[in-house]
Each structure stands twice: as structure tokens, then as C-alpha cells.
Amino acid sequence: MPTFRFSPTPIEPAALAAALADPACGGYAAFEGWVRDHNDGQPVQRLEYEAFEALAVREGERIIAEAVTRFGVRHAACVHRVGDLGIGELAVWVGVSAPHRDEAFRACRYIIDEVKHRLPIWKKEHYVNGDSGWVNCERCAAPAATGAAPAGASAHTHGHRHSHE
Amino acid sequence: MSIPADSARRSSARSAGTAPAPLYGLVLTGGRSTRMGRDKAALPYGQGTPQLERAVELLRRHVERAYVSVRADQQGDPLRARYPQIPDGETHSGLGPIAGVLAAQARHPGAAWLVLACDLPLLDDATLTHLARSRDPARLATAYRSSHDGLPEPLCAIYEPHSHEPLSVYVAAGKTCPRRFLRGVDTLLLDEPNPRALDNINTPQEYGAVSNAVTRDTEDTPGASVRQLTVQYFALLREQAGRREESLRSPARTPQELYAELAARYPFTLGSEMLRVAVNGEFSDWSRPLREGDNVVFIPPVAGG
Numbered sequence: 001m002p003t004f005r006f007s008p009t010p011i012e013p014a015a016l017a018a019a020l021a022d023p024a025c026g027g028y029a030a031f032e033g034w035v036r037d038h039n040d041g042q043p044v045q046r047l048e049y050e051a052f053e054a055l056a057v058r059e060g061e062r063i064i065a066e067a068v069t070r071f072g073v074r075h076a077a078c079v080h081r082v083g084d085l086g087i088g089e090l091a092v093w094v095g096v097s098a099p100h101r102d103e104a105f106r107a108c109r110y111i112i113d114e115v116k117h118r119l120p121i122w123k124k125e126h127y128v129n130g131d132s133g134w135v136n137c138e139r140c141a142a143p144a145a146t147g148a149a150p151a152g153a154s155a156h157t158h159g160h161r162h163s164h165e
Numbered sequence: 166m167s168i169p170a171d172s173a174r175r176s177s178a179r180s181a182g183t184a185p186a187p188l189y190g191l192v193l194t195g196g197r198s199t200r201m202g203r204d205k206a207a208l209p210y211g212q213g214t215p216q217l218e219r220a221v222e223l224l225r226r227h228v229e230r231a232y233v234s235v236r237a238d239q240q241g242d243p244l245r246a247r248y249p250q251i252p253d254g255e256t257h258s259g260l261g262p263i264a265g266v267l268a269a270q271a272r273h274p275g276a277a278w279l280v281l282a283c284d285l286p287l288l289d290d291a292t293l294t295h296l297a298r299s300r301d302p303a304r305l306a307t308a309y310r311s312s313h314d315g316l317p318e319p320l321c322a323i324y325e326p327h328s329h330e331p332l333s334v335y336v337a338a339g340k341t342c343p344r345r346f347l348r349g350v351d352t353l354l355l356d357e358p359n360p361r362a363l364d365n366i367n368t369p370q371e372y373g374a375v376s377n378a379v380t381r382d383t384e385d386t387p388g389a390s391v392r393q394l395t396v397q398y399f400a401l402l403r404e405q406a407g408r409r410e411e412s413l414r415s416p417a418r419t420p421q422e423l424y425a426e427l428a429a430r431y432p433f434t435l436g437s438e439m440l441r442v443a444v445n446g447e448f449s450d451w452s453r454p455l456r457e458g459d460n461v462v463f464i465p466p467v468a469g470g
Contacts, residue, residue, distance in 0.1 A: 121469030
């Protein structure tokens, strides 16, 4: 299984998790990024993801390899959507299996943070009022947007080195 | 290796007292490139020049007219369509190089043909000059003796007009190997002035080694001040440029200069300080020197996840 890939169709987390199963692993951690119905005070209707896939796949594979080396986990993978997504849809999935939970959590967090910062992926938000815009590109005076809300996470991460902290 | 003396006398007599046939050139591009896995005619060398272009340019300096030999199903290929083509005859499909030679001879029966394979990236002017000057129009063919095995090299050779008939007979007998044909007829064999000039390449490994050598020889070519580049656009830049991709000739020496040139043409709202740049699929410095054939992508602020 490739460690990083894009999917133009809905992501199926159960099948992806099963591929990380390993008798030597006692811990599995996953992160799911979902499409949120609002961003920066504006009601969002749907999203569009676009990627420079050739470079993003190579860079994504490098991030996974870094996580495996750095945290000593057994398996890690990430799938990112491209194309049109509705509210509530799964935009990105990260899964990690490891002998113990601590390294699984930490590797999972590392992967999603690096993916958001480093991969050439762009998100266009279509708002309920009919406007639309490329996140981080067109409203640079406004706080950077994350769009897909981390499931259960409160940290606000930025998609680009020029995002506003 | 030799032919009966009476046959040699006949062919000499046929051309005695007449001017040698005009020399035309033919680059063979009908091969399947099976071991290479991609079209050998399109392989780039030096500053990204496809091998077919290099071969035709070289050949044109030594012949009156240059043609490209193609299979019938290759006539629409844009690279091959840049040159005058001679498609293989229908009855000779599957014969390989000989089909191309027969088709050229049928098209221009009065010409002698300097036939070149298109997988000879190290071929040079000295080798073609020596071949053309040493040519003996009274023989059926003039060819180099391979520096590897001493046998005739059939795909950098001159075929005289009167080789058409024996070549047709050879093919009619079910034979297709041009090297064996030249061994069996009256061929003048020459020693190569440059023993590597006729090294052909068949695998990605051979291409890699030769490509590096050629690039080292040509990268400082003076006058290469304008480069053929491709640019891909994504997200906001794609919308503002109104296109996903373009090819352009540009004097820009770096991605920084290229972005300035494009920003003057399109209504870009992002300054280069907001962007990153990738060249040939990897992140790059803004000051990296651009080379012929480079693919450049300007990366707006990202927003994955």
C-alpha cells in the first residue's frame, strides 16, 4: 500500500485502518479532518481541494517516512481528498500503528501538522452567500483558515509559512 | 562478406561515366523502443533537445534533403510531423529498418540514401563527413565496420540506388537483417574515426549514462539565452492565468525572473514572497538557474488538511 495518496472519491477509513494491522502493534491512532460548515465567521456550503499531485505525493511519502523514523512506529499512512466535498465529508485521514499508544499519537499529530504545512494542496471555500475564495490566498489580512476541523482538536494550525499567527 | 567479381563489375559498369546519385538522408524512427520503455526519438539530450531533432539537424549538414522514416501509424506524431516523412510501405510492415530503406528508395529511386538510426546520440559531424567523402557510388553500399565486432553497421550507412533491387530480393526471400544484407553484397567498409560515435542506446541505464555525458558537453553552449520552458498553474494562479499549463520561450534566467515576466502578463495578486517554487517536480530556490526544458510550478499558500 502506498503510504501517501490522493483520492478523488470518498475515503474509507475502516479499510485503511485494517491495512495497518500488525500483531506486534498494541496501539492504533487516527486523525480525520472533516469539512466544517463555517470558517472565519462565514457559513460554508462546500469545498474544493486541488493538489500538485506529483510533488505532493513525493513530499507526503517523505513526511510518513520521517514519522516512522522519528517516533519508531511500525506503520503509517495518509490519504487526502481532491475534488468537490460537502459539509461533513472526510477531507484527510491519517493512521498510525505502533507497539504503544504514545508514539502512535505523536506520529499521527506530526503527520497531520506537516501535511498541512508542506504539501502543495489548495482549498477553495464556497460560502452560503455565493462568494468563494482560496484559503490563505485571497484574504491574507484575515486569520488563516483551516476549514476541515480537526476531530476533537482545538489547536489552530496554519497552512502556510506566511499565514498569520 | 564479399560478392562474386562479375556482380561487382556489373554494378561498377552501371554507374561508370555518370555522376554519383544525389545523396539524401533518412532518419529511421519506426522502432518500438521496447527495452527503453519510451520513444527513443523523443528522448531529450543536452538542453532538452529531442534526439530526433538532433539527428535531423546533424544529417542535414551532409545531404541534399533529409527525411524521417515512420511507421504508417506514426504519421500524426507531432515530433515526427515537424519533418518530411516517408511512411513504411504496407507490404513491408513489421520488417524493421529495411522497410524504411525500401520505402525511401521507392519514393526517390534516383537518390542514394544516407540512413541513420535515431538512437545514436554520440554521432558526430566527423563520422558523417568521413562516410560521405569515402562513399564509393560503384558499390552497393558504404558503411562503417563496427568497432565492437567488425561487422558492417547498417544504420549509419549509404545505400546506392542500385541496392534497391538486391534489397527487395533479400526481403522477398523472407530475410530482414540489414547487417547480414550488407555482409552479403558489395559493401565498402570503413574504419570509424570516432569509435564511440555509433554506440546505440537501448535501455534507460544506457540513456542515463550517455545523457549525462552529452549534457556536460553542451550545458555551457553560448547563445542559449532563451529557454523553452513549461509552466503549470494551480488554484488561484490557475484562475488568474486562465490556464493550467503553458509552454513558452523565455529569457528568464531564474524562477524569480520568470515570475516577474508572468506577473506582467497576468493579473496575479500574490507577490513572489507569498509563493514557493518547484522546478521539475521538486521544491527549488528562486535563484536556481533555469535550463532548457525545465518545468516550473509556482506554489501559492497551501491549505491542505
